[in-house]
Amino acid sequence: MADVFRALDDETRRLLLDELVARDGRTLFELCTTLVTRHGLSSSRQAISQHLGVLEDAGLVVTERRGRTKIHHFRGEPLAAITQRWPASRKDTP
Amino acid sequence: MADVFRALDDETRRLLLDELVARDGRTLFELCTTLVTRHGLSSSRQAISQHLGVLEDAGLVVTERRGRTKIHHFRGEPLAAITQRWPASRKDTP
DNA sequence: AGAATAGGCAAGTAGCGACTTGCCTCTCAA
DNA sequence: TTGAGAGGCAAGTCGCTACTTGCCTATTCT
Numbered sequence: 001m002a003d004v005f006r007a008l009d010d011e012t013r014r015l016l017l018d019e020l021v022a023r024d025g026r027t028l029f030e031l032c033t034t035l036v037t038r039h040g041l042s043s044s045r046q047a048i049s050q051h052l053g054v055l056e057d058a059g060l061v062v063t064e065r066r067g068r069t070k071i072h073h074f075r076g077e078p079l080a081a082i083t084q085r086w087p088a089s090r091k092d093t094p
Numbered sequence: 095m096a097d098v099f100r101a102l103d104d105e106t107r108r109l110l111l112d113e114l115v116a117r118d119g120r121t122l123f124e125l126c127t128t129l130v131t132r133h134g135l136s137s138s139r140q141a142i143s144q145h146l147g148v149l150e151d152a153g154l155v156v157t158e159r160r161g162r163t164k165i166h167h168f169r170g171e172p173l174a175a176i177t178q179r180w181p182a183s184r185k186d187t188p
Numbered sequence: 189a190g191a192a193t194a195g196g197c198a199a200g201t202a203g204c205g206a207c208t209t210g211c212c213t214c215t216c217a218a
Numbered sequence: 219t220t221g222a223g224a225g226g227c228a229a230g231t232c233g234c235t236a237c238t239t240g241c242c243t244a245t246t247c248t
Contacts, residue, residue, distance in 0.1 A: 009103035068245040088173040162215040
């Protein structure tokens with residue numbers, strides 16, 4: 001469970017999750033070009049690959065090899081543990 | 095918003111939130127002794143004070159000076175932004 | 189087969205974050 | 219009013235992590 005919090009504590013990884021939620025099932029290169037063009041952050045391919053590895057270790061991303069490409073899928077279940085551990089808002093649990 | 099994720103990315107701070115949710119409105123010394131006795135982590139008073147400062151910067155803890163003591167209160171509203179940004183589970187949003 | 193595409197592995201560097209140490213301020217009680 | 223309790227501030231150390239660099243593997247296309 002600590003892996004989930006560690007994975008979320010990085011703006012690049014949070015942007016990667018945003019992009020996967022916006023359009024699921026993308027390759028590493030697609031995510032690289034999108035982060036560079038749409039968010040202006042000049043990260044190398046290896047850096048983003050390592051970020052995706054952290055997200056995968058946390059269970060927030062699952063991958064699927066398709067030929068020589070690697071498809072990445074968002075997976076939100078680990079996020080449920082956060083609001084189950086602490087009440088998100090007093091008014092949400094009447 | 096990045097402060098919330100940074101604040102959650104630490105086991106000591108997560109335990110502090112646990113303790114405040116279990117019993118709200120505690121002083122620094124009460125939290126220190128509780129973490130040491132119930133969780134076995136031998137952190138100094140200054141370390142825990144700095145952790146509470148990070149939680150306060152993130153808006154997850156609000157403080158209230160009462161004489162020479164400082165009362166700490168849990169505040170869960172910032173956590174709502176997490177599940178609002180990404181869907182926590184596919185079955186929760188039908 | 190050979191070249192280009194898509195990605196992986198591993199070591200090394202730099203900078204941030206957790207923790208300590210030492211000293212200081214403020215409040216309350218005797 | 220003096221001492222003890224509760225907490226704050228600031229500098230310094232150490233370890234982790236994000237990123238780079240360089241090279242390697244596997245798949246597809248001509």
